[in-house]
Each structure stands twice: as C-alpha cells, then as structure tokens.
Amino acid sequence: xxxxxxxxxxxxxxxxxxxxxxxxxxxxxxxxxxxxxxxxxxxxxxxxxxxxxxxxxxxxxxxxxxxxxxxxxxxxxxxxxxxxxxxxxxxxxxxxxxxxxxxxxxxxxxxxxxxxxxxxxxxxxxxxxxxxxxxxxxxxxxxxxxxxxxxxxxxxxxxxxxxxxxxxxxx
Amino acid sequence: xxxxxxxxxxxxxxxxxxxxxxxxxxxxxxxxxxxxxxxxxxxxxxxxxxxxxxxxxxxxxxxxxxxxxxxxxxxxxxxxxxxxxxxxxxxxxxxxxxxxxxxxxxxxxxxxxxxxxxxxxxxxxxxxxxxxxxxxxxxxxxxxxxxxxxxxxxxxxxxxxxxxxxxxxxxxxxxxxxxxxxxxxxxxxxxxxxxxxxxxxxxxxxxxxxxxxxxxxxxxxxxxxxxxxxxxxxxxxxxxxxxxxxxxxxxxxxxxxxxxxxxxxxxxxxxxxxxxxxxxxxxxxxxxxxxxxxxxxxxxxxxxxxxxxxxxxxxxxxxxxxxxxxxxxxxxxxxxxxxxxxxxxxxxxxxxxxxxxxxx
Numbered sequence: 001x002x003x004x005x006x007x008x009x010x011x012x013x014x015x016x017x018x019x020x021x022x023x024x025x026x027x028x029x030x031x032x033x034x035x036x037x038x039x040x041x042x043x044x045x046x047x048x049x050x051x052x053x054x055x056x057x058x059x060x061x062x063x064x065x066x067x068x069x070x071x072x073x074x075x076x077x078x079x080x081x082x083x084x085x086x087x088x089x090x091x092x093x094x095x096x097x098x099x100x101x102x103x104x105x106x107x108x109x110x111x112x113x114x115x116x117x118x119x120x121x122x123x124x125x126x127x128x129x130x131x132x133x134x135x136x137x138x139x140x141x142x143x144x145x146x147x148x149x150x151x152x153x154x155x156x157x158x159x160x161x162x163x164x165x166x167x168x169x170x171x
Numbered sequence: 172x173x174x175x176x177x178x179x180x181x182x183x184x185x186x187x188x189x190x191x192x193x194x195x196x197x198x199x200x201x202x203x204x205x206x207x208x209x210x211x212x213x214x215x216x217x218x219x220x221x222x223x224x225x226x227x228x229x230x231x232x233x234x235x236x237x238x239x240x241x242x243x244x245x246x247x248x249x250x251x252x253x254x255x256x257x258x259x260x261x262x263x264x265x266x267x268x269x270x271x272x273x274x275x276x277x278x279x280x281x282x283x284x285x286x287x288x289x290x291x292x293x294x295x296x297x298x299x300x301x302x303x304x305x306x307x308x309x310x311x312x313x314x315x316x317x318x319x320x321x322x323x324x325x326x327x328x329x330x331x332x333x334x335x336x337x338x339x340x341x342x343x344x345x346x347x348x349x350x351x352x353x354x355x356x357x358x359x360x361x362x363x364x365x366x367x368x369x370x371x372x373x374x375x376x377x378x379x380x381x382x383x384x385x386x387x388x389x390x391x392x393x394x395x396x397x398x399x400x401x402x403x404x405x406x407x408x409x410x411x412x413x414x415x416x417x418x419x420x421x422x423x424x425x426x427x428x429x430x431x432x433x434x435x436x437x438x439x440x441x442x443x444x445x446x447x448x449x450x451x452x453x454x455x456x457x458x459x460x461x462x463x464x465x466x467x468x469x470x471x472x473x474x475x476x477x478x479x480x481x482x483x484x485x486x487x488x489x490x491x492x493x494x495x496x497x498x499x500x501x502x503x504x505x506x507x508x509x510x511x512x513x514x515x516x517x518x519x520x521x522x523x524x525x526x527x528x529x530x531x
Binding site: 014015016017022023029032033034036037038039040043044047055056057058060061062063085086087088089092093094096107108109110111116122123126127129131 | 232233235276278279280283310311312315316319354357376377430498499500501502512513514515517519521524525527528529531
C-alpha cells in the first residue's frame with residue numbers, strides 16, 4: 001500500500017465533508033471552501049516539516065487549477081508547472097494532475113502530461129470518496145510520482161537543471 | 172455504382188438469409204462513439220462499413236506516431252485531431268454516413284453540457300436522441316462522465332475497455348435503471364490468472380495490442396448491430412481473457428444504493444414501467460442443476476482478497492461469475508474510522524481563502 005511517511009502526511013490533512021462537484025451549485029462553493037482550507041493546512045504542514053513542495057491556485061469557479069511544484073535533487077531545485085481540471089464527476093473521480101512540460105519525456109504519463117498514478121491510488125481514492133480532496137490527490141498522487149520519476153529523468157538527462165543549462169549557454 | 176450500394180450488397184444478404192428482418196433500418200440510426208483511439212476508431216470504421224446512418228465522434232486527442240501499433244490511423248495523419256482524421260477516412264470509405272465530430276474533453280465543465288445536449292438531440296432528425304452511445308475511452312474519469320450523462324438522460328450505452336496489460340477486455344451494456352450502471356459497483360476485471368496487483372509497471376503506464384483492441388471493437392459493434400437491428404441476444408457483460416481464451420458472460424442488476432442519484436431515479440421509473448406491462452406467462456425453461464456429490468480433490472473456492480481488504484469491504488458485494496472479479500472493494504457507508512480530522516467550518520469567504528492560499 002502506501003509507505004509510512006505518506007500515511008503520516010496524509011493523516012495530518014483535514015478530511016472534507018461536503019460531497020459536491022462543480023455541477024452542484026451552492027454546494028460546490030461550500031466544497032471549494034473546504035478544498036482551500038484543506039490545501040492551506042497541507043501547505044502549512046509541509047512548511048513546518050521543511051518539505052514545502054508546491055503552490056496551487058484556481059480560477060474563481062474552482063474548476064481549473066494551476067501552479068508550481070518543485071523537487072530537490074542533490075541540492076538543486078527542479079521546478080515544474082502543474083495544472084488540472086476538476087472533472088464533472090468530481091469527487092467520485094480524482095482530478096488528473098498534469099505536468100505539461102514533461103509531456104512526451106516519460107512513458108509514465110498519459111497524453112497532455114497527465115501523470116500515471118499507481119494501482120493503489122484509485123482504490124484508495126474510491127474508498128475515501130468525498131472525504132479526500134485536492135490536497136490528498138497531491139500528497140498521494142503527485143508527491144510520490146515526483147519522488148520516483150524526477151531522479152530517474154535527471155539520471156537519464158531528460159530533465160536538466162535550468163540554472164545549469166543557463167550556465168552552459170553562457171560558456 | 173455508388174460505394175454505398177457496394178457496401179450494402181453483402182449486408183443485405185443477411186436479410187435474405189433470415190438473420191436480420193430489416194437490415195436497411197441501419198441507415199436511420201445514429202451512434203455516438205466517445206473516444207476514437209484503439210477501440211473507438213475501429214468501432215467507427217465497422218459501423219461506417221455496415222452503413223450506419225450517422226456517427227457522432229468525441230475525442231480531444233491528436234494522432235501520434237506512438238499510436239501506430241494500433242489499427243486505423245496512418246503515419247501521415249499524425250498531428251491531426253483524431254476526430255478530424257477519422258471523419259476524413261470514414262467519409263472516403265462510405266460517403267453516405269453523416270458525421271458530427273467534436274474535438275474536446277467531455278469531462279470538463281466547459282464541454283459536458285454540450286456533450287449531453289448532442290446525446291439528447293444529435294439523432295438523424297435534429298432534436299431526437301442518438302440510438303446508442305458507445306464508450307471507447309481509456310480512463311475511469313471519462314467513463315464516469317458518460318455514465319453520469321446517460322443516467323441523467325436515460326440513454327442506453329455500451330461501456331468497453333481493454334486492460335492496461337493488454338491481455339483482457341470487456342464490453343458492458345448499460346440500460347439506466349434496468350442494468351447495473353458504471354457507478355453501481357467498482358469496475359469488473361477479467362481475471363487472467365496473472366496477478367494484476369504485482370503487475371510490473373516499471374517505465375510504462377499501459378501496454379496495448381491491436382489484436383485485443385480489435386476483438387473488443389468486434390464484440391462492441393456485433394452487440395450494437397444486434398441491439399439496433401433486433402436479432403440474436405445482446406450481451407450485458409462479455410469479457411475476453413486473451414491468455415486463456417476465456418469469455419465470461421454476466422448480467423448485473425442495478426444497485427439500489429447506487430451513489431449516482433439519477434441511477435436510483437431511473438431504477439424507480441424502470442420498476443414503474445415494468446409494473447404497467449401486461450403480465451406475460453413465463454415459459455419455464457428447466458435447467459439441470461449441477462450437483463457435486465463428491466469432491467475427491469477437496470476443491471474449495473478461496474477468496475482472492477486479502478484480509479485487510481475483506482475487512483474494509485462493504486457487506487454486499489455482487490456475486491460474480493467465474494473469471495471475473497471487482498477491481499477493488501469500497502467500504503460500506505459510515506463504518507470507517509478516520510485517523511485524520513475533518514475540516515472545520517469557517518466564516519471566511521472563498522475570496523479570502525484564495526488570497527490566504529496565494530499569500531502562503
């Protein structure tokens with residue numbers, strides 16, 4: 001299943017209460033508030049444990065999310081754009097988190113740079129429908145994905161550090 | 172001679188041979204194919220060659236060279252949207268077919284209402300529904316979106332799929348209210364005697380074989396034809412296990428506690444419709460009961476679920492036929508103990524929260 005560290009992180013993210021998707025009018029507004037509160041708490045937790053790794057914001061309807069995520073490898077910071085839509089079937093189905101700039105660079109992605117989640121993610125999401133929100137999707141989906149894929153992509157030379165690249169260009 | 176009459180000749184023979192009563196009816200029917208990838212494109216081609224009246228195609232993807240292990244698309248089409256490339260090829264094959272194609276993602280708020288509208292009003296005569304929706308998508312989110320739309324409209328549809336390891340597939344016929352919808356239970360998996368849980372996914376997400384996809388497309392269109400032209404028996408669930416060449420068949424009633432409220436509504440109206448029907452005297456078909464008097468090898472059926480999963484499983488899981496299992500189990504309502512606390516109520520407005528998030 002999920003490793004102990006992820007479990008501990010997950011346990012500290014507040015669960016959501018309102019089962020509503022973007023087609024549910026006022027209920028969605030309530031859900032969106034809960035999403036934001038849960039995300040704010042998660043980011044604060046991350047900061048406290050010196051593991052701050054993403055920022056997200058949304059359009060005013062809360063249906064489209066975008067931001068940045070980063071991964072530290074050998075003391076260098078690798079940063080990527082993150083984006084996803086909230087599907088009409090949310091929260092029954094999880095958002096499909098995408099890192100568009102890595103599209104085509106790894107087979108562990110579906111088209112458009114949507115990350116390929118582990119077999120554990122969907123059952124876990126299904127068992128916690130409506131209680132899990134965007135923060136949980138980040139912690140369970142994107143977090144572990146970056147931890148496995150980014151070091152691999154760096155070792156293959158597919159992902160290079162931006163400053164290093166710049167230095168290379170200067171020389 | 173027009174290509175249409177060429178297309179028709181062998182098919183009309185079906186009528187002469189007494190298989191189908193009225194094959195020409197196919198020209199009056201509209202089918203929506205959602206997802207025109209490995210399964211959907213072949214499905215659309217088969218329907219085109221069968222002389223279907225109208226096709227609605229939905230897909231947001233582009234043709235890529237990486238798709239060339241599958242049928243239908245050709246290397247020179249790479250970069251084109253799949254729906255555009257498909258329409259072009261299919262019109263060349265049979266110019267009599269009408270097309271409506273949409274290059275968008277049906278699961279987003281932007282497009283979902285339009286998608287529903289085209290299912291409701293995209294038939295051959297405007298403002299009539301399509302006869303059938305075929306789901307040929309490759310992900311859970313899109314299947315759930317189709318399920319949501321079809322439950323709301325009361326539209327019959329077929330779900331289809333090929334497993335990520337490419338060695339099994341299935342089709343499922345869903346009549347809202349009458350048969351199990353896609354949200355009634357966790358998805359079914361065709362067991363292939365390989366342990367899917369230990370599936371090696373190093374370096375890849377999914378494999379694909381043109382063979383498995385073609386078999387599934389064939390099942391899908393065969394059952395579409397049987398449904399539209401009213402011959403033979405339409406399968407409710409038909410699985411394909413490519414490793415053992417085993418084809419489990421199965422029918423599942425809807426779940427009265429389905430999470431989709433429109434499914435529950437449809438179940439009620441189905442029962443009402445059934446109650447109004449004149450009672451037909453049941454013709455008894457006696458089937459010999461299988462009785463095992465002895466069991467010399469002491470064969471027992473052992474659950475494949477782990478103990479942990481069984482504990483978390485809901486009380487009622489559907490009884491499945493041999494060769495099928497649920498993709499996962501879900502807990503029964505209100506039985507979970509959560510380690511984490513729920514969110515607290517707030518007086519803050521959404522704008523304030525958005526600002527707070529930005530300020531972090």
